[in-house]
Amino acid sequence: xxNPNILGNDPLKKSGPEGKPVQSPGLRLKLLNPLAExxxxxxxxxxxxxxxxxxxxxxxFVPSPRLKKSRKRLRxxxxxxxxxxxxxxxxxxxxxxxxxxxxxxxxKGMEEILHRLNVPAPELGNLEENLxxxxxxxxxxxxxxxxxxxxxxxxxxxRKAVITKIKTPIEKGQQLLQPSFYRDLWRKFSMLGTGDxxxxxxxxxxxxxxxxxxxxxxxxxxxxxxAEGIANxxxxxxxxxVANHSGTLxxxxxxxxxxxxxxxxxxxxxxxxVENFAYYFPFIGNFMAKTGSVRACQxxxxxxxxxxxxxxxxxxxIKGPTKYYKERYRLQRFxxxxxxxxxxxxxxxIVPIAVVGSEEIYPIIARLDFIGKILGFPIFPxxxxxxxxxxxxxxxxxxxxxxxxxxxxxxxxxPPESIDDQILINHISEKIxxxxxxxxxxxxxxxxxxxxG
Amino acid sequence: xxxKSKKTAPKTPKxxxxxxxxxxxxxxxxxxxxxxxxxxxxxxxxxLQQEGRHQIVALDLEKPEFLKPRTRFxxxxxxxxxxxxxxxxxxxxxxxxxxxxxxxxSRPTHKSSxxxxxxxxxxxxxxxxxxxxxxKKLIISSTTMVYGALPINPNFLVEESPLxxxxxxxxxxxxxxxxxxxxxxxxxxxxxxxxxxxxxxILGPTIRNFITTYLGLPVITTLLGYDPxxxxxxxxxxxxxxxxxxxxxxxxxxxxxxxxxxxxxxIIKLSGKIKAPILHAVAYPLIDGLWLAQVGIAPxxxxxxxRYLWVADGTKARKELGFFPKYSTKxxxxxxxxxxxxxxxxxxE
Numbered sequence: 001x002x003n004p005n006i007l008g009n010d011p012l013k014k015s016g017p018e019g020k021p022v023q024s025p026g027l028r029l030k031l032l033n034p035l036a037e038x039x040x041x042x043x044x045x046x047x048x049x050x051x052x053x054x055x056x057x058x059x060x061f062v063p064s065p066r067l068k069k070s071r072k073r074l075r076x077x078x079x080x081x082x083x084x085x086x087x088x089x090x091x092x093x094x095x096x097x098x099x100x101x102x103x104x105x106x107x108k109g110m111e112e113i114l115h116r117l118n119v120p121a122p123e124l125g126n127l128e129e130n131l132x133x134x135x136x137x138x139x140x141x142x143x144x145x146x147x148x149x150x151x152x153x154x155x156x157x158x159r160k161a162v163i164t165k166i167k168t169p170i171e172k173g174q175q176l177l178q179p180s181f182y183r184d185l186w187r188k189f190s191m192l193g194t195g196d197x198x199x200x201x202x203x204x205x206x207x208x209x210x211x212x213x214x215x216x217x218x219x220x221x222x223x224x225x226x227a228e229g230i231a232n233x234x235x236x237x238x239x240x241x242v243a244n245h246s247g248t249l250x251x252x253x254x255x256x257x258x259x260x261x262x263x264x265x266x267x268x269x270x271x272x273x274v275e276n277f278a279y280y281f282p283f284i285g286n287f288m289a290k291t292g293s294v295r296a297c298q299x300x301x302x303x304x305x306x307x308x309x310x311x312x313x314x315x316x317x318i319k320g321p322t323k324y325y326k327e328r329y330r331l332q333r334f335x336x337x338x339x340x341x342x343x344x345x346x347x348x349x350i351v352p353i354a355v356v357g358s359e360e361i362y363p364i365i366a367r368l369d370f371i372g373k374i375l376g377f378p379i380f381p382x383x384x385x386x387x388x389x390x391x392x393x394x395x396x397x398x399x400x401x402x403x404x405x406x407x408x409x410x411x412x413x414x415p416p417e418s419i420d421d422q423i424l425i426n427h428i429s430e431k432i433x434x435x436x437x438x439x440x441x442x443x444x445x446x447x448x449x450x451x452x453g
Numbered sequence: 454x455x456x457k458s459k460k461t462a463p464k465t466p467k468x469x470x471x472x473x474x475x476x477x478x479x480x481x482x483x484x485x486x487x488x489x490x491x492x493x494x495x496x497x498x499x500x501l502q503q504e505g506r507h508q509i510v511a512l513d514l515e516k517p518e519f520l521k522p523r524t525r526f527x528x529x530x531x532x533x534x535x536x537x538x539x540x541x542x543x544x545x546x547x548x549x550x551x552x553x554x555x556x557x558x559s560r561p562t563h564k565s566s567x568x569x570x571x572x573x574x575x576x577x578x579x580x581x582x583x584x585x586x587x588x589k590k591l592i593i594s595s596t597t598m599v600y601g602a603l604p605i606n607p608n609f610l611v612e613e614s615p616l617x618x619x620x621x622x623x624x625x626x627x628x629x630x631x632x633x634x635x636x637x638x639x640x641x642x643x644x645x646x647x648x649x650x651x652x653x654x655i656l657g658p659t660i661r662n663f664i665t666t667y668l669g670l671p672v673i674t675t676l677l678g679y680d681p682x683x684x685x686x687x688x689x690x691x692x693x694x695x696x697x698x699x700x701x702x703x704x705x706x707x708x709x710x711x712x713x714x715x716x717x718x719x720i721i722k723l724s725g726k727i728k729a730p731i732l733h734a735v736a737y738p739l740i741d742g743l744w745l746a747q748v749g750i751a752p753x754x755x756x757x758x759x760r761y762l763w764v765a766d767g768t769k770a771r772k773e774l775g776f777f778p779k780y781s782t783k784x785x786x787x788x789x790x791x792x793x794x795x796x797x798x799x800x801x802e
Binding site: 180183184186187190191194195196197198200201202204276279280281282283285286289290294295297299300303 | 604605606607608609611676677678679680682713714715716718719722723725727733761762783794
């Protein structure tokens, strides 16, 4: 019957869809062509045996009676079994090979581990002991050298000098070979003028200290500024300073800053508010930020005052520094009262400041604004020195300055709704303007000469 | 002559952690994330996986290796026209209630139309799908560059400031469109929690983005005479902000910035590099030419950001989100420079 497989089917029996045995096409062909010689054995005969059946029978296979009858079927079975046997043998050999390989790898790995454990490598082993050994080695070498020097030069000073002579060039040479040395050198060089920390508005105290000597010279020697009433600025807390503006370049702001910095009891830092146009140009905005100026807008100013800083505004705006020499010391309109609104919102006192002497540093006798528009500047002034002497014309004239700080004006008695009261704000703004104008006239009366005081 | 006193350098605001807002219920969410191969995406995903509290659905073009078996991955191409349908099906199937959208480019690219499709139109698909599936919480990643760098900027841009980024410049215009979509989405669906986080420049030991390339150049290009203040946030702090946004329900826009500012020239000097200042009149066409020739690292629209101020204010994030940056700008820079030095001697990859 043949050996049934797991499914219970006889593998040697080909069954069709209805379970009936199907004639294989080979048989049909044979029937069609009876003259073709079949290679099959004609029938079970004792003489005809094939190699496979021999193997099979030798291995102890006991064929069933049906198989015994048909040698052909036996041979087929034998062939199939032999194929299976070969495949199984191959598989087994593959698995054996793999097991052998893995064993070899294991052995190698074990050998390596043992090897490493045995060898006294510097990574493994006791770090402390190794360090101690290294230090001892070094000390021994050093001592031997020192010993030689000691024996040859008994005096301690000579000994020390020779040792440092030997050591320092070696160390310096080693340093020079490292690229990080050059990078650190470049860092130190480029950081000479700047600090590595800035406050949140960009003020850089190291930069300020570096340029202070130039401004000190302008303050003490060039313009010989006399400032009075600095103590009117409170020692702490927020203050809003209001001053008149003149002189083409904002030197008056710089001088007021320096006066408060040098002469105020608590040396307060004054933060000027700068108009927008300065930040459109290349170098100006950068310089302004580093020395503590801040762009003039409501958010910035409110933030500064709420941090209890001293803020100075020049409400005349650009109209102040660009007026003609013949209109000097006549204060222009004080903007739209924004500074009064600021003071009301943040409840800060206002200190009016009058500056005399800054009108004469660049006396503008004419203006060619169309040239300025081409270059992007708001004005192009013609002074007795400017376009003719070239860059020398930018040197300001050495007039004598007087700065008067007025008494603080408190706006607290105004109710909080007055922020929206435009008429009240304009009124306060005009009052302050008039007060500063009076202070300016007083200082002008006292002044005997423009250049000598 | 009065004595001249020496002032100590102004310190950045003192580090004091505020009281955090009350925690919302610590429930476990089903979070869908896009952009998981970006820096924030991959790190946030790995941290959420490690925590194990939330079920995560990762959506991207390719499956990364760090996904654990519990995290489900779906292939999603935001630039295909049926992306919203696909996404809607995924969201419905997985029943997601949180969506984190981080699929944005971290570097400028030449393929501007692809970038527009991914960032602007892809975000639109995401909003469609989220609206349809009633996703409860959306977190969108943006940047403080959308405020625009202008000379008329105040020194601290708050979240309510108008977005004045240059609309003629494609990367910034796409991001502004994303923000506008987020605003209109929140208006239409007031019950959903839409959080938009705007980190400034992120630097740190492991992040690689456009800014690390810029600061890694041997000679750094700047504009002659312009030195704006810059702020940096450390990568750990940025990840912390996203984690807080996931855990707490805070609708609105938040600036994620580090403490303190530094001028650009100080940053370059501290890193020991050489500045190459270019005159601003010729800089824009020059940089554009280099970009088109594939030599430069960025188009000229980014030059505004090293010319004018674009510093943002982080107090709203501190108060409402409870985000407190542990690293100041200077400390972030120092960490980054340290790693750059190790990379230069090939001790770190």
